[in-house]
Each structure stands twice: as structure tokens, then as C-alpha cells.
Amino acid sequence: MATTRILEWLGRFYIVLLLAFLYLPIIIMAAMSFNASPFYQLPFEWTTDWYQSLWQNDQLIAATWNSIEIAVITTLISTVLGSMASLALYRYEFRGKRLLQALLFPPIAIPWLITGTAMLIFFFGVGIGRGLIAILLGHVALALPYVIVVVSARLQTFAPELEEAARSLGANQWQVTMRVTLPWIMPGVIAGGLFAFAVSFDQFVVSYFLSTPGQTTLPVEIYAAIRKGFTPEINAVSTIIIAVSMALMLLTARFFKFGGEK
Amino acid sequence: MAGVQVANVSRSFGAHKALDDVSIDFADGGFYALLGPSGSGKTTLLRQIAGFDFPDTGRIAIGGESVERVPVEKRRIGMVFQNYALFPNMSVADNVAFGLSVRGEPKATIATEVQRALDLVQLGKLGGRKPHQLSGGQRQRVALARAIVTKPRVLLLDEPLGALDKALRVDMQIELKRIQREIGITTIFVTHDQEEALTMSDRIGILRDGRLVQEGPPEEIYDRPQSEFAATFLGDANIFRGDATGSGIKLPDGTTIKASTGASVPAGTKASCAVRPERIQISTGAGMPDAGGANVLKGKVSKRIFAGNNSTYFVDRDGQTLKVIVQNTGAERLAEGQPVVLNWSPDSTVLIAG
Numbered sequence: 001m002a003t004t005r006i007l008e009w010l011g012r013f014y015i016v017l018l019l020a021f022l023y024l025p026i027i028i029m030a031a032m033s034f035n036a037s038p039f040y041q042l043p044f045e046w047t048t049d050w051y052q053s054l055w056q057n058d059q060l061i062a063a064t065w066n067s068i069e070i071a072v073i074t075t076l077i078s079t080v081l082g083s084m085a086s087l088a089l090y091r092y093e094f095r096g097k098r099l100l101q102a103l104l105f106p107p108i109a110i111p112w113l114i115t116g117t118a119m120l121i122f123f124f125g126v127g128i129g130r131g132l133i134a135i136l137l138g139h140v141a142l143a144l145p146y147v148i149v150v151v152s153a154r155l156q157t158f159a160p161e162l163e164e165a166a167r168s169l170g171a172n173q174w175q176v177t178m179r180v181t182l183p184w185i186m187p188g189v190i191a192g193g194l195f196a197f198a199v200s201f202d203q204f205v206v207s208y209f210l211s212t213p214g215q216t217t218l219p220v221e222i223y224a225a226i227r228k229g230f231t232p233e234i235n236a237v238s239t240i241i242i243a244v245s246m247a248l249m250l251l252t253a254r255f256f257k258f259g260g261e262k
Numbered sequence: 263m264a265g266v267q268v269a270n271v272s273r274s275f276g277a278h279k280a281l282d283d284v285s286i287d288f289a290d291g292g293f294y295a296l297l298g299p300s301g302s303g304k305t306t307l308l309r310q311i312a313g314f315d316f317p318d319t320g321r322i323a324i325g326g327e328s329v330e331r332v333p334v335e336k337r338r339i340g341m342v343f344q345n346y347a348l349f350p351n352m353s354v355a356d357n358v359a360f361g362l363s364v365r366g367e368p369k370a371t372i373a374t375e376v377q378r379a380l381d382l383v384q385l386g387k388l389g390g391r392k393p394h395q396l397s398g399g400q401r402q403r404v405a406l407a408r409a410i411v412t413k414p415r416v417l418l419l420d421e422p423l424g425a426l427d428k429a430l431r432v433d434m435q436i437e438l439k440r441i442q443r444e445i446g447i448t449t450i451f452v453t454h455d456q457e458e459a460l461t462m463s464d465r466i467g468i469l470r471d472g473r474l475v476q477e478g479p480p481e482e483i484y485d486r487p488q489s490e491f492a493a494t495f496l497g498d499a500n501i502f503r504g505d506a507t508g509s510g511i512k513l514p515d516g517t518t519i520k521a522s523t524g525a526s527v528p529a530g531t532k533a534s535c536a537v538r539p540e541r542i543q544i545s546t547g548a549g550m551p552d553a554g555g556a557n558v559l560k561g562k563v564s565k566r567i568f569a570g571n572n573s574t575y576f577v578d579r580d581g582q583t584l585k586v587i588v589q590n591t592g593a594e595r596l597a598e599g600q601p602v603v604l605n606w607s608p609d610s611t612v613l614i615a616g
Contacts (some may be wrong), residue, residue: 161347164314167334168341169361169412179360183351 026242033235050236057233062214063221064237066132067201070217074139074200079193081140082147087181089148090155091163104145115142116209123210134210135217139200146199147192154188194252201245264325264415265290265448266311271320271330273306280306281317282472288416293442293449295459297496298469304452305420307469311450312418313337324415340409340447341418345425346401348393354404355380355389361412379411380404382441399430406438410445417442419451423458435462456496460484468492484538486523486612493536493612500542500584503616506533510613515580519557524613532616539587541610544575544596547603556605559584563600577602 036045054060089101107115116138123134158181166176182189204219211220218241222234266288273281281303288294296304309315310322313334322330329337348357355376362372380386383403393401402422409417422438423431439462442449453459459466460480467477468491476483476492487493490501502519504511506527510520511534519535527533547560561579573595575586586604596602 159345159347161343161345162349164334165341165343165347165408166349166360166364167314168312168339168418169364169408170335170338171360171364172335175364179364180349180351 029235030239030242033232033239035232038232050232053231054233054236060218060221060225060233060237063216063218066216067218070132070136070139071197071201073136074143075193075197078140078143078147078196079189082144082192082196083151083185083189085144086148086151086155086185087177089152090158104148107142107145108149112142112203112205116206119206120209130210130212131215135207135215138206138210139203142203142206143196143199146195147189150192150195151185151188154185154191158184190252194249265292266416266450267321267323267326268307268311269321269323271307271310271317271322273310273315273317279472281310283320284469284472284474285320286467286474286477288448288450289465290448291446292464293439293462294451295463295466296450296452296469297454297456297459297466299454299495301471302469303472304454304469306472308418308420308450308452311416312339312341338412338415339418340412340414340416342402342405342409342420342422344421346393346405348401348404348408350393352392353389354385354391354393354396357393357404358389358408358411360408365412375411376407379407382410382444383407383437398426399434402426402434403437406441410441410447414447416448416450419449421452421454423453423455431458438462460496466496468495470495487536488525488614490534490536490614493614498539498585498587499536500539502535502537502582504533504535505529506531506613506616510608510611511535517559519611520555520608521611521613522608523611525615527613527615534614534616536612536614537606537610539574539585540589542584542586542604542606544577544586544588544602544604546596546600556607557611558603558605560601560603563596563598563602566596566598568595575602577604579604 031044032040033050034044034046034048035041036047036049089097119134119138119141120130123129123137128134128137162180162184163176166180171179202219203217204223207217208220208223211217216224218237222237225231225234268284268286268288271281271284272279284303284307286294296307298304306315310317310330311324313329313332313336317330320330321328324337324339349360352360358376358379359372362375367375376389377386380389383406385400385403385407388396388400393404396404405422419438423434426434435458451459451463463480465478466480466483468475468483470491476488480496483492483496487496487499490499493499493501502511502513504513504519506529507518508529509522510518512518521535524536559579561577561584563575564578564583565576567574567576571590573588573590575588575596577584577586584604
């Protein structure tokens with residue numbers, strides 16, 4: 001009995017440590033965004049100055065909007081294209097299918113630094129150059145394999161007889177997809193979309209290579225700001241982003257019951 | 263409602279001939295069973311008729327109209343799948359409504375037709391349930407309602423009762439037959455269960471290795487099988503092999519077996535005889551009247567299996583084990599090891615060309 005008790009406490013201790021490891025830096029950063037001292041000095045003195053000055057930092061705000069815009073468009077494009085690609089890979093047998101599926105994985109494993117360099121060279125070569133369009137194209141390319149992998153995994157649990165049953169009832173390909181297949185793979189599509197959003201919104205390396213001054217995303221802007229001199233405004237903007245993305249994640253998890261669905 | 267004609271249909275997958283020159287005429291309004299072991303091509307044939315797959319050569323017509331290159335969604339068929347294939351994201355009513363809804367029928371019509379179909383399968387009150395809240399038998403009924411609500415020309419069933427337990431299966435057999443009679447739809451039913459084929463269908467087609475072995479009403483196939491395979495696959499049979507004599511066969515040990523049904527086989531060629539176990543009389547031989555024209559064999563009981571309403575005797579005779587089924591009439595039972603005499607009429611003996 002005593003050993004069970006001890007193990008139980010050890011388990012709890014482990015969970016506390018794990019959560020601290022995950023969240024302590026974030027909590028400290030969030031706290032410091034409300035601290036008056038720009039040099040992280042204690043005692044803690046409450047202020048919202050940093051949030052107010054953030055509001056006047058046009059560069060940071062412009063970069064934030066760029067990031068959101070690019071992430072949203074990346075999510076839309078890569079989720080639609082990726083889901084369509086997964087359906088094609090699921091439904092059809094064609095020459096080179098295996099090779100194509102194998103080719104989808106390396107982009108996930110290739111370091112972003114290398115992908116970014118390659119994209120920079122390529123975009124210059126074809127005349128696209130750097131800027132928001134280049135960043136968007138790069139992000140879609142990075143996000144696409146994630147969507148395909150996640151949606152394909154969900155499709156593995158789909159019974160092909162369902163499509164056959166729908167067709168036997170007179171449904172055309174479009175009706176079959178929209179009314180039978182898509183509802184089933186929706187949790188996978190949503191999860192793939194979240195991945196795509198995260199890949200784009202978190203993206204620093206590739207965005208850094210493809211940015212120009214003024215045409216950049218939030219992570220790159222934050223990096224540039226830190227290099228110039230650290231200000232708690234960065235803490236403030238990061239805190240806002242964390243709050244918004246956690247709320248989004250919790251909402252999605254609640255509505256789509258990831259893992260808990262039968 | 264329409265008949266279905268399959269003419270000279272062949273279909274290969276790589277080197278494997280799944281269907282080899284199969285021709286069957288499915289009469290309008292009939293209940294037809296396609297029976298065969300797994301890999302016999304019965305499901306492939308059903309999929310050709312449904313339109314999920316197209317034949318390499320041959321013709322398929324529904325209601326006189328050639329459909330062999332028409333995709334399934336344009337064939338106006340109804341199909342029930344082995345695992346029911348109900349749409350998990352839709353309610354029972356929405357499942358049944360699907361076929362009418364994709365055709366753009368008005369909402370009011372759909373609601374009436376769905377209710378009528380659910381009433382027909384006795385699930386009128388369960389329209390609001392989700393498929394996972396139903397029992398196996400109920401899912402089966404929903405699948406059936408969904409397949410017939412669109413008034414298809416032909417109803418195709420792919421081992422629809424395979425996933426149900428024995429008692430429920432018998433109930434569903436009766437139910438399915440009742441519904442089929444009620445709406446009078448041409449029905450093609452794939453099964454590997456010979457009892458199911460015998461009890462439910464007007465006609466049976468037996469398939470083996472992609473070929474149609476024999477086709478006809480259940481009684482005809484059972485009483486006059488044209489091959490050893492048909493004789494043993496549909497029901498039980500004792501098979502004797504020997505040389506044709508003109509009126510039967512001569513076994514290697516010189517015994518003759520007289521047969522007055524089945525094929526006519528020229529004397530001297532290889533042939534076999536099939537006898538159903540329930541057609542053979544078994545006795546100790548004492549006080550038996552002169553056999554007359556009957557076939558008579560002597561043997562020894564090697565095993566007896568009592569099954570309540572009947573007993574099965576396994577009788578050893580010259581290296582061959584014969585099966586005899588005797589109804590439980592209260593007569594004296596024979597012990598294992600006892601020498602016995604078997605006799606049966608030439609009318610019960612089917613001659614099969616070797």
C-alpha cells in the first residue's frame with residue numbers, strides 16, 4: 001500500500017515538473033509584459049505601458065497582420081489542396097503513386113534552413129524574388145505535406161463501401177465527396193488545417209530568408225527587434241499571441257473531440 | 263422493375279480469370295441466389311451487374327437496356343452491402359433519404375417515402391437514431407430500406423446476412439423474402455450459405471472458379487445435380503465413381519449401381535453417381551423383402567451422430583465412408599460396429615458424366 005502511495009506522489013510530482021518545464025518560461029514572459037521595469041527587475045510593478053506602446057509600434061502591428069494574413073491564406077490553400085491530394089491518393093491507383101507518396105515525407109525532414117536557402121535561390125531564379133508572395137508560396141509548400149499526412153491518416157479509417165453505397169444510390173462523385181467522405185474526414189481536415197496554420201504562423205527560418213524590410217512576418221520582426229535592443233513590447237505581443245492561439249486550440253479540441261471520437 | 267440479362271460476361275484481374283463466359287437470365291420479379299465458395303466469382307458478378315466494375319467482354323442488360331458501360335450511379339439499382347455501409351454521420355432517416363435527396367426530390371416527398379420505407383422494414387419509430395445506436399438486425403433493415411426507397415429496377419444483396427447470428431439470420435431471411443414479395447422487385451442475392459440459397463430463392467446459380475456450374479430452381483439443382491461439385495456444394499451427397507453401363511455405373515469391385523435420373527452417359531466412359539443421405543434406407547438386413555430393382559450395399563456402422571430429430575450414420579464399405587440420415591421415427595437405433603444393409607431406389611440416384 002505504502003509503495004503505491006509513494007508512486008502516486010512521484011507521478012504527481014512528475015506531472016508538475018513537466019507542466020512547469022512547458023509553461024514556466026511562458027508564464028514568466030507574460031508576467032514581465034506587465035512589469036514596469038524594462039530590464040526584468042523585481043519587485044514586480046504592475047503596468048500596461050508595454051501594451052500601449054505596442055499599439056503605437058506600426059512596424060510590429062504591420063508584421064502581425066502580415067503573419068495572420070499569410071497564415072490564414074496558407075491554411076486555406078494547403079488544407080484544400082492537401083485534402084484533395086489525400087483523396088486522390090486514397091481513391092485512385094496510378095503509375096508512380098508509391099513514389100509520389102514517398103516524396104511527400106522528405107520536406108518534413110529537411111531542415112528549414114536548407115529549404116529556405118533553396119527557396120530563396122529558386123524564387124530569385126524564376127523572378128518572384130523576396131516579399132510576402134514568396135513567403136506565402138514557401139509556407140504553402142511547407143504546410144502541404146503535413147495536411148496530406150494528417151488527412152490520409154484519417155482516410156485510413158474510412159470504409160470504402162460507404163462511397164460505393166452512396167454511388168449505388170445515385171450520387172455523383174461531387175455528392176459522394178461532399179456528403180459522405182468529407183464529413184468523415186473533417187476532424188482530419190481541421191487537424192491538418194491547424195498544423196498548416198502553426199507551420200506558417202510559427203515559421204521563422206524560411207520567412208527570414210524570404211523577407212524584405214517592410215515585407216515581413218511577426219517572428220522575423222520580433223527577431224529584428226530583439227537584435228536592436230530588447231523591449232518588453234515583445235513580451236506583450238507574444239503574450240497576446242499565446243492567449244489567442246491557446247483559446248483557438250482549446251475551442252477546436254472541444255468541438256472536434258480529437259482522439260476521443262469513435 | 264426489370265429483368266437482368268448477363269450474356270457471355272468475362273472479367274480478368276491480371277492473370278486471374280474472375281469471370282469466365284458467364285450467362286444468366288434473371289427473370290423480372292424473381293429471387294435469385296448466386297451461390298459459390300469464396301473466390302468463385304459470385305461477388306465479382308454482382309459488382310458487374312451493379313456497375314462498380316465493367317466486364318472485359320460480354321453484355322449486361324437491365325430491363326432490356328444495355329448497361330455494361332454505364333456507371334453504377336446511373337443504373338438505378340439498389341444494393342445492400344455485407345457490412346451494411348450505413349453513413350455514420352447521418353441519422354437513420356437521413357441514411358434512407360440519401361438516394362432521394364441526391365436526386366433533388368422535394369423535401370415533403372422525401373419525408374413521406376422515407377417513412378413508408380422505414381415502416382416497411384418495421385423501423386418506423388427509429389428514424390432519429392444514429393447507426394451506431396442500432397443492433398445488427400436493425401442496421402440490416404435500415405440498409406434494406408435505404409436500398410429500396412429509390413424504387414430501383416433491381417435489388418442486389420452481397421451476403422447481407424453474413425454478419426448476423428444464426429437465430430437472427432433465420433428471422434431476417436423470412437423478413438427479406440416478405441419484403442421482396444411485397445414490392446415484387448427482381449432480387450439477386452450473393453451467398454456462400456447453401457441453406458440460405460435453398461430456402462430463399464426461386465432460382466440458384468452455382469459458381470465455381472469464375473464459371474457457372476449449374477443454374478435452375480433449388481429443387482432441380484438439389485434433385486438433379488449435373489456435377490459432383492454441384493451435388494456436394496448444395497447439400498450433402500454420397501458419390502460413387504466407376505464406368506458407365508448404360509443404366510448406371512459399375513464400381514471397380516464389380517458392384518453395379520443403377521441410376522434412373524441425371525445425364526445419359528455412353529457405356530464404358532467414366533461416370534459417377536450421387537445419392538442424398540436421406541434417400542438411403544439402413545437396416546440390419548433381417549426380414550428385408552427382396553430388394554427388387556433397388557440398389558443394395560453391405561457395410562458396417564462406424565459412427566452415429568444423434569441430432570434429435572434425426573441421426574446420421576457413417577457406414578464403412580470397402581474403404582469408402584457413406585453417410586445416411588435417418589429421421590427419428592422411434593424405430594430401433596443401430597449401434598456402432600453393427601453390420602448393416604443399405605438400399606435405395608435408382609430414382610434417387612443421379613448419374614453424372616465423369
